[in-house]
Structure formats: C-alpha cells, structure tokens
Amino acid sequence: MIEDLIEKNRSYRRFYQNTEVNIETLRELVNLARLSASAANKQPLKYVLSSDSKKNADIFQNLAWAGYLKDWEGPKEGERPAAYIVILGDKNIAQSFGCDHGIAAQSILIGATEKGLGGCMIGSVRRNELSQVLALSDHYEILLVIALGKPKETVVIEPMPSDGNFKYWRDEEGVHHVPKRALDEIILDQGIHKGE
Amino acid sequence: MIEDLIEKNRSYRRFYQNTEVNIETLRELVNLARLSASAANKQPLKYVLSSDSKKNADIFQNLAWAGYLKDWEGPKEGERPAAYIVILGDKNIAQSFGCDHGIAAQSILIGATEKGLGGCMIGSVRRNELSQVLALSDHYEILLVIALGKPKETVVIEPMPSDGNFKYWRDEEGVHHVPKRALDEIILDQGIHKGE
Numbered sequence: 066m067i068e069d070l071i072e073k074n075r076s077y078r079r080f081y082q083n084t085e086v087n088i089e090t091l092r093e094l095v096n097l098a099r100l101s102a103s104a105a106n107k108q109p110l111k112y113v114l115s116s117d118s119k120k121n122a123d124i125f126q127n128l129a130w131a132g133y134l135k136d137w138e139g140p141k142e143g144e145r146p147a148a149y150i151v152i153l154g155d156k157n158i159a160q161s162f163g164c165d166h167g168i169a170a171q172s173i174l175i176g177a178t179e180k181g182l183g184g185c186m187i188g189s190v191r192r193n194e195l196s197q198v199l200a201l202s203d204h205y206e207i208l209l210v211i212a213l214g215k216p217k218e219t220v221v222i223e224p225m226p227s228d229g230n231f232k233y234w235r236d237e238e239g240v241h242h243v244p245k246r247a248l249d250e251i252i253l254d255q256g257i258h259k260g261e
Numbered sequence: 262m263i264e265d266l267i268e269k270n271r272s273y274r275r276f277y278q279n280t281e282v283n284i285e286t287l288r289e290l291v292n293l294a295r296l297s298a299s300a301a302n303k304q305p306l307k308y309v310l311s312s313d314s315k316k317n318a319d320i321f322q323n324l325a326w327a328g329y330l331k332d333w334e335g336p337k338e339g340e341r342p343a344a345y346i347v348i349l350g351d352k353n354i355a356q357s358f359g360c361d362h363g364i365a366a367q368s369i370l371i372g373a374t375e376k377g378l379g380g381c382m383i384g385s386v387r388r389n390e391l392s393q394v395l396a397l398s399d400h401y402e403i404l405l406v407i408a409l410g411k412p413k414e415t416v417v418i419e420p421m422p423s424d425g426n427f428k429y430w431r432d433e434e435g436v437h438h439v440p441k442r443a444l445d446e447i448i449l450d451q452g453i454h455k456g457e
Binding site: 066067068070071072074076092093095096097099100101102104105106107108110111112113114132133153163164165166167168169170171172174175176179186188199205208209222231232233243244245246248251252253254 | 262263264266267268270272288289291292293295296297298300301302303304306307308309310328329349359360361362363364365366367368370371372375382384395401404405418427428429439440441442444447448449450
C-alpha cells in the first residue's frame, strides 16, 4: 500500500556505501519522474546520474548535510550515498520550474523505497562548484540532489512537541527522530462551507 | 507496483461529479502529504478540504482549466471535480515553500490513484478571489489546488513529436493525449565521469 511506502520513505543520510545502486536502477527511478506531472506539460527537468565512486565523491563534497545536527558534518567514508540523481532545470525550456522538482523527487524516492533503497532530497548545494564538477552548460540550474543507497540508519517519526520545535535530532543510539505535525494541525477546514 | 500507479496517475479534468469523495478520504490523502518530506522539516503546508457541492462550486469558479485546449472552458456541470484539496503555505512558519507542495501533491495524487480516484494539480488560480471565498487569513498563500474525483476521461501518454511540441491535445473521441519526453532526452549523463 502506498501509505506503507510513504511512511517507510524517510530522509536517510547514512548508507551501506559499498552496496551498489547501478545505472539501470537510476534510469528506472528517473522514468518514474518522467511519467509524473509537469506544469503546462513543459517537462523542463533533466537528470544527471552517478553511481561511480569518483563521481560520487565529487558530488558529495558539494553538499551540506542535516543542518540541525551541529556536531555532525555528514556521513563518514563507508556510510556515504552509493548513488545520486541530480535534478536540473533546463532554462532553454522554461524560466521557472514551479514545484516540478518536488513532484519528480517524490516519485523517485517512493520508487527507491519500493526497491529497498532510501535517500534524501538535498537542497543545500554549492551550486556553482557542482555545476563545474558536472561540466554543466549555463542553461542548466541545479534544483535538487537526491542521495541514494541502502539505508544504514533508523529514522522514527515523532509527534510535534508542544513548543512546536520542528528540528529533528539523533539520540545516543544514533536513531534519527523527526517530529511531524498532527493531521488536525495541518487541516484548516474540514470541508464545511462557512456559510452553512 | 509504484510504476503502475504513477503511470495510471494522469492529470484528469473530467469526473463523475456525483460520485462523492468524502472528507475521511481527503483526510487520508492529506495524511500521505503529512508523512512526506519537507525542506528543513519545517512543514509549512496547510490544507483546506472540500467535498460539498456549494464549496466545490465556489472553488471551481476560481480555477483555469487546460490552457492548451482553446475551445474548452473546463468541465461542464456533471463532470466537475467531486472534491478539492487546496494546498496553502503558512507564512507564519516559512517565507518560501521551495518544492514542498510538489512533494505533497504527488503523494496525494498517487494515494488517490490507489483508491481508484484521479485528479489534477491546478496552479492557475485566481488567488485573491479564492482566498476570499475560503476566508483565508493573510498569512496563507495558495500554492496549488488539487481537483479530485472518479475520472470520466481517458488519458494516453504519447511520444514527444519530433518538433518538440509538448502541448497536449484532445481527439474527436474526447481522448486526451499527452506527449512525454523520452528517457534518453531527459538523462544528460549516464553516470560516467567526464575524466574517465
């Protein structure tokens, strides 16, 4: 069921780095994004795939990890992503990309979860440096980097604390805890018309 | 399989209007969005649900439909959406919403597809008028409207024509055709590092 997949699809940041995710798998995941909705059907998103260790290292060094974990600089060697999908916006097709990359990234990550993989959408990227490393033409804008691999950590959903602090944390066993707002907090209006 | 769901999850614009989508179903769909990723885990999205005919009509009149179908002003009475989920950004929580609403909308629509429903993400909205109709406070920004219902049309994916024209069209039988770029067009780089 889709609810199980979505619940299992947490943001993972530590992986079995040596468990390969091959290019064919990445292509299957991008195909899910390809089949997903795009504003005005323009389909301006393009993708760069990486599953080799040299290219992965080049990408890794241009990412920022888990901003709220101040004592953690990101996954150590051996626990880094085994693959990446870099989502680009092609400015020859559109000048703005709305939320197309969110739609695409969610399709990719739900698909990865179904395959027993996991990952993380990373928006905090050194874009100029990564563009150079990937030898991207000027008309490509880096929108998101999706890190992928076989997850090597446990992530647990928690109720939002009463003070509303939405920062995730990691406990002494290394379990990652993520507070989520309750359904009744995020639904403003249960569907009854105000005039009724 | 998730690929089947994503392939089946087309943008539908005509529905069996009298086939109700009840509030409990809408809540289950928003719960899928709730469990999905959010930038920095801020979770600034809020939701308005509608499944009653009066409120649906108020929402409907503030939407634009299928920009490329110049001879069609949108679904006629009897084929209109049976329900809506309006996705808002709460500016008391964040000032920008990145692609959170794309992530949320994709979760909602894949969940709807699993339930035998379908829908359409609509970004072309008369925002001021809809805010008034929904009596929204100033700190809510309308990001997307998701129309939902039991689909009453056939949507077919087509290869992108050689001239690159990405506009969808409707044939004389009323079938809706949507050109999609090929996988090899959207993947720039197959994962081989340029230095190798």
